[in-house]
Amino acid sequence: MIEQLPFSLPVFWAGVLAFSILVYVLLDGFDLGVGVLFALNRNEAHRQQMMGSIAPVWDGNETWLVIIGTVLFGAFPVVYAIFLSAFYLPVALLLVALILRGVAFEFRYKEERHRWLWDLGFIVGSIIAAFVQGAAIGAMVAGIAVEDGRFVGGPFDWLTPFAVLCGLGLVVGYALLGAGWLVLKTTGELRDWAYAWLPRLLKGVIAVVALALITTLIGNYEVVLRWLAQPWLILFPLLAGAAVWGLLRGVQARRDWQPWLMASALFIAAFAMLAGSFWPWILPYHLSIEQAAAPLSSLSFMFYGIGLVVLPVILAYTIGVYWIFRGKVSPTASYH
Amino acid sequence: MDIDPVSVSRLQFAFTVSFHIIFPAFTIGLAAWLATLEGLSLFTGRAVYRRLFDFWLKIFAVAFGLGVVSGLVMAFQFGTNWSELATRAGPIQGPLLAYESFTAFLLEATFFGVLLFGREKLPRWAYFLSALMVALGTTFSAFWIMANNSWMQVPVGYELVDGIFTPRDWGEILFDPVLWVRFPHMLLGAYLTTAFCVAATGAWYLLRGRLLNEARVMLTMGLGIAALLIPAQILFGHLNGEYTAEHQPSKFTIIEGRWQTEQPARLILFAWPDVAAERNHFEIALPYLGSFVDQGNFTAEEPGIVTVPVEDRPPFLIPFFAFRIMVGLGLVMLALSWGGLWLMARARPRDPNQLPRWFLWATFLAWPSGFIAVITGWLTAEVGRQPWAIFGAMRTAEAVTPSLSSSVALISLVSYVIVYTLIFSAGTLYLYRLLREGPSDPAGSGPADGPAGGAIGIAQAAAGLNPGRPLAVGGPHPTATTASAPAERTPGMAGGPA
Numbered sequence: 001m002i003e004q005l006p007f008s009l010p011v012f013w014a015g016v017l018a019f020s021i022l023v024y025v026l027l028d029g030f031d032l033g034v035g036v037l038f039a040l041n042r043n044e045a046h047r048q049q050m051m052g053s054i055a056p057v058w059d060g061n062e063t064w065l066v067i068i069g070t071v072l073f074g075a076f077p078v079v080y081a082i083f084l085s086a087f088y089l090p091v092a093l094l095l096v097a098l099i100l101r102g103v104a105f106e107f108r109y110k111e112e113r114h115r116w117l118w119d120l121g122f123i124v125g126s127i128i129a130a131f132v133q134g135a136a137i138g139a140m141v142a143g144i145a146v147e148d149g150r151f152v153g154g155p156f157d158w159l160t161p162f163a164v165l166c167g168l169g170l171v172v173g174y175a176l177l178g179a180g181w182l183v184l185k186t187t188g189e190l191r192d193w194a195y196a197w198l199p200r201l202l203k204g205v206i207a208v209v210a211l212a213l214i215t216t217l218i219g220n221y222e223v224v225l226r227w228l229a230q231p232w233l234i235l236f237p238l239l240a241g242a243a244v245w246g247l248l249r250g251v252q253a254r255r256d257w258q259p260w261l262m263a264s265a266l267f268i269a270a271f272a273m274l275a276g277s278f279w280p281w282i283l284p285y286h287l288s289i290e291q292a293a294a295p296l297s298s299l300s301f302m303f304y305g306i307g308l309v310v311l312p313v314i315l316a317y318t319i320g321v322y323w324i325f326r327g328k329v330s331p332t333a334s335y336h
Numbered sequence: 337m338d339i340d341p342v343s344v345s346r347l348q349f350a351f352t353v354s355f356h357i358i359f360p361a362f363t364i365g366l367a368a369w370l371a372t373l374e375g376l377s378l379f380t381g382r383a384v385y386r387r388l389f390d391f392w393l394k395i396f397a398v399a400f401g402l403g404v405v406s407g408l409v410m411a412f413q414f415g416t417n418w419s420e421l422a423t424r425a426g427p428i429q430g431p432l433l434a435y436e437s438f439t440a441f442l443l444e445a446t447f448f449g450v451l452l453f454g455r456e457k458l459p460r461w462a463y464f465l466s467a468l469m470v471a472l473g474t475t476f477s478a479f480w481i482m483a484n485n486s487w488m489q490v491p492v493g494y495e496l497v498d499g500i501f502t503p504r505d506w507g508e509i510l511f512d513p514v515l516w517v518r519f520p521h522m523l524l525g526a527y528l529t530t531a532f533c534v535a536a537t538g539a540w541y542l543l544r545g546r547l548l549n550e551a552r553v554m555l556t557m558g559l560g561i562a563a564l565l566i567p568a569q570i571l572f573g574h575l576n577g578e579y580t581a582e583h584q585p586s587k588f589t590i591i592e593g594r595w596q597t598e599q600p601a602r603l604i605l606f607a608w609p610d611v612a613a614e615r616n617h618f619e620i621a622l623p624y625l626g627s628f629v630d631q632g633n634f635t636a637e638e639p640g641i642v643t644v645p646v647e648d649r650p651p652f653l654i655p656f657f658a659f660r661i662m663v664g665l666g667l668v669m670l671a672l673s674w675g676g677l678w679l680m681a682r683a684r685p686r687d688p689n690q691l692p693r694w695f696l697w698a699t700f701l702a703w704p705s706g707f708i709a710v711i712t713g714w715l716t717a718e719v720g721r722q723p724w725a726i727f728g729a730m731r732t733a734e735a736v737t738p739s740l741s742s743s744v745a746l747i748s749l750v751s752y753v754i755v756y757t758l759i760f761s762a763g764t765l766y767l768y769r770l771l772r773e774g775p776s777d778p779a780g781s782g783p784a785d786g787p788a789g790g791a792i793g794i795a796q797a798a799a800g801l802n803p804g805r806p807l808a809v810g811g812p813h814p815t816a817t818t819a820s821a822p823a824e825r826t827p828g829m830a831g832g833p834a
Contacts, residue, residue: 056449059404063445066411066437073414074434077426084415084422085737091416092748095409096755102405103759106398110766149423151737155744297503298427302434310438321446324457 009303010293013075014282016307020071022271024064026177026264031058033178035101035126036171037197038119046190047119053185053329055105060318062098074302076292078149079283085151086144087136087158094132101125127171134170137274138163141216141223146286162215169208176201177267180247180260185329191256198251198259202244205266222285223277233276240269342736344745345417348752350718352409354711355756359403361710364478364523365530366396367444367471370451374467378460384549391550391775392534393451395767400448402763409752411437417745421725421735425501428494428509429484436480444473478522486515489717490583491726501726514583517575524569525713527561528669529706534558535676536703537771539696547774555691555699556680563673570666574629580720581630584727587720589641590652591659592626593619601626601638606660611652614642648723655720658712665709672702 005012031054038050054061072080084091100121108118135158142162145153179201182194217224227233243265250258282289293299370392377385414422414429422429447469455463493508494501503509535558541551581588589595593604595614603625607616627636641649676691676699683690721727725735 056453059401059445059449060442062404062408063437063441066408066441067434069411069415070430070434070437072430073422073426074430074432077422077430080415080426080430081419081422081737084412085419085739088416088737088740088744089747091412092751095412096751098408099405099755099759102408103401103763106401107759107762107766110762110769114762151419151739153739155739155741294427294430295497295500295502297506298431301503301506302431305435306438310435314438314442317446318442321450324450324454 008290009296009299010075010289012303012307013071013293013299014289016311017068017071017075017282018271018275020064020067022268024061024068025267025271027057027061027064029174029267030054030177030181030260031061032101032126032130033174033176034181035122035178036130036175037178037182037194038126039123040197041190041193043189046193049186049190049329050182051105051108053182056325057322058102058105060321062102065098075294075299076282076289077294079287079292082144082146082149082151082283082286086146086153087139089155090132090136090158094129097125097128097132099125101129126174130171130174131167133167134173135159135163135167137170138166138212140284141166141221141274141277142219143222143284144286146283149287162212162219165208165212165215169205169212172201172204172208173267176205177260177263180263183256184260187328195251195254195259199248202247206244209270226277230276233273236269236273236276240266240273243269339742339746341417341740341742341745342733344742344749345736345740346732348417348745348749349413351749352406352413352752352756353718354714355760356403356406356410357710357714358707359399359406360474360477361526361529361707362399362533363396363403364474364526365528365533365706366392366399367467367474368527369530369534370396371464371467371471374464378464384553387775388550388553391770394770397448397452398763398767398770400444402759404445405759406756407441416748417737417740418725418735419737419739421730424499424730425488425726428487428501428503431503432480432484432487432509436477436484440473440475440477440480442473444470444477447473475523478526479519482519482522483510483515485717486512486518488726489518489721490514490579491729501729514579517572517579521569521572521576521713522710524565524572525706525710527565528569529710531558531562531565531673532669532699532706533703535562535673536700537774539699540771541774542691543693543696543700550775555676559673559676559680559699562669563677566666566670566673570670573663573666577629584720585639586641586644586649587655587716589639589644590650590655590720591716592630592638593656594626594638594640596640596642597637598626598640599637600624600635601630603629609652609656650720650722655716658715658719662709662712662716665705665712668702669705669709672699 007015034050034054038047041047041050069080072083102125104118104122104125108115108122139158139160142160144151145157176198179194179197183191183198186194243262246265247259247262250262278284280288280290282292370389373385373389373392376382377389411433414433447466450458450463450466451470454466458466487509490512491501492512492514493503493505495504496502509515534554538551538554538556538558541547542555577588577591580591592601593607593609593616594601595609595616600623602621602623604616604619604621607619607621609616624634626638628634630636630638641652676695679691679695723731723733725732
C-alpha cells in the first residue's frame, strides 16, 4: 500500500510535522497570547474572563507541543537530537515557563493571598514561552552549527539579535491572536478592551516583521537565495497583506469573528512562507527531509496507526470539543 | 569540576521523572475512579456518587495539571540531555512515544477540559463517555510508556544498522512478554495508589466524625478495590521478578541481595550490604527459599553478583533497599485491605463507622503507601538497569548529549528543582486543603467557591458550571453573596453533617 502512495513516507511525516506546528501555533498561540495580555489588564473580573475563555482548551492546545516533539523523535530522530541539544537552555526555559503558566489555571483560584504570584507566573511564563519559540525560529533561519549529524555549537549560539527580534515578534504576534480570541469569546468591557488593543498589536507585528526582513536582507541569510529562486513565495506575503486588511476591517466593523480569523490567516501565511523557504530541508541547511527520516520500518509503523486511524479521530474530537465550547464565554464561567 | 554531564543528566532525569511519576500514578487511578463514580451515579442515581465525583474531580484537576506540566519536561529530555540515545534509538523509542502523545495525551487533555467545563453542555451519557475517554487516555499513556521503558530494559525486535537501533519486528516489541507483565504491574500500582488515597480520605472523615455517608462509600470502595487488586499485584510483582532473573541477572542478584553464588540459595529478607567488602551484615534470611522463589525447587543454584563483571554492575544500595520498601508496602496494603474487610464483615451493624479507631488511623496513615511503592519500584527498575541505557546494548555514559557541559546541565537541573519545589509545595498544600474540606455537603448548601469578587450573578452562573455542586441543587446558596472569601473557605462546609 505504501508503494502506491503519491508521496514518500518521510514527506508524509514532514507534512504531519508541519501541520502539528501550525495547529500548535494557532491554538496555543491564542492562549499564550491571552497570557501576554494578562499583563496589560489588572481588572480581576476581566482576568477571570480571560482565564475562563481559554481554561477548557489550553491543555489540549499545549499538548500539540508534545505532539511536535514526539513526531520529530519518531520520524526524524536526528533532527530531534540536534535541535534539542542546540536549544538546550531555551528549551529548559520554555519548559519552566510552561510549568509556571500551566499551574496558574488551578492555583490562582485556590487562595487570594498568593494569587499575585501565580498571575506573575502566568504572565512571565506566557511571555517567555512565546519569546523562546520565536527565538528558536530565528536561530533556525540563521542556521545551527552541525557536523556529522551532531550539534557542535555552544549553549548560547542561538542568542543573536536576529533571534531576539523574532522572539519579540512572536510575543506580539501571539498577543494579537490572543486579542482576536478575546474579541471572539467575550462580551462587554473586556471585548472593547481587546478591540482597542488589536490595531496597536498589529502595528507592533508589522514593525517587527519589517525590521526582521531588513535584518534578513542585510544579514544575507541563505533564506534570501531561496526566495529569489522561488518567486512564487511572494504569494504568502500578499496573503498576509490581505489578512492585515481583513483584520482592520473586522475591527472597524466590529465583527467579532473576523479579527481572530484574520490573525490566524496572518499566521498561516507567515508559516507557509517559512515552510516554503525551508523546503525540502528539515534542518536548514544541513539535512533534507529524506536524509533525516527514520528507517522505513519506523515510519510505516506510525503511518498505519497514527496516520490512518488516530490522526483523523483526533481531528474529529478536537473539532467536536471546540464546538461544544463554541460561543461566548459566560463572564463568570468557572468550575472552581 | 569533578561532576560530569552524565551524572548531572542522570540526576536531572531521576529528579524530574520521580517528581512526574507521582502524578500519573495518582491520576491513572483517579481517572478510572472518576469514571466508576460517574457510571455509578448514572446507573444508580444515588446522589452520593455525584458528590464524590465532583469532589474527586477537583483533586484530579490539580493533580492532572501538575502531571501535564511535569510530563512536558520528560518529552523533551531525551533530546536535550540524551541526544545520542535519541539519535541511535529514536527509530524505536520515538514511534512509541509518538503513539503515546497521539493516542493518550490529546485524548486525556481534550476530554479533561470537557469534564471540568462541559457538565452543563452535554447529555449525561456524553459526559460519562468523556470520563471514560480520560480514563482510556491515561491507560494508553501508561501502556506506551511501559512499552518504551520495557524495550530499554529488554531490547527486542531490532537490528543494528550503522549503529542505529532499527525496528525489525514491531510485533515482537509490542507483544514482548516483559511488557505485558510490566504494564499491568504499573497499572495496578496506580490503581492501588488511588484506592488507598480514597480509603484514607474516608478514614480521615470517619475519624473526624464528618461526612459519614461519603466516608463510608470511600472507605468501603477504596479498601474493597485494594483487596481485589493486591493479590493480582503480588502475582505480577512476582512475574516481574521472573523476567528480571531471566534477562537482567545484574539487577536480580541485587534485588535478592546475593553477593556470592549459592546452592541452595537463601532468601534474604533484610541485610545491611557492605559494598566495599562485597558482603552483607545483619542478614535475616530464610534457607532454601531463594531457590524456591526463582526456580520453584529447593536445590537450584542461584548466581551472586560476583558473576557479573564489575563494570556491568548497577549501584547496589538503591535497588536493594528500594525493592524491600516496595514489597514491604505491598504487604502493608494487603494486610490493611483484607484486614479492613474482615473487620467490616465482623462489625455489627455492618458499617465502617463501627471500625476500631486504630484501624481508621492505620488506613489514614497509609495514604502515601502507593506513591512510595511506585517510586521505589521505579528506582529498583531504573537504577537496577544501570550502567545501561538500553540494557546490554548501549551504556548510559554513551547516551548523553555530546555538546552538553556540566555547568549548562546544572543550570537546568537547578531551575527544575526550584520550580518543582515551588509548584509541588503549593500543589500539595492545595490538595491537602481540598481533601480536608471534603465533598460539598448533601444538605444543598454547596460551596460557593467560585472566583472571588462574587455577586449573586456570579454564584448563579457558577452554579450552572460548577461540578462542585450536586445536580439536584440549582440555586446558589444565600451565603454565596459573600463569596469574595478565598476559594477554599466554603461557607457550606461549616454546616456539614458532622
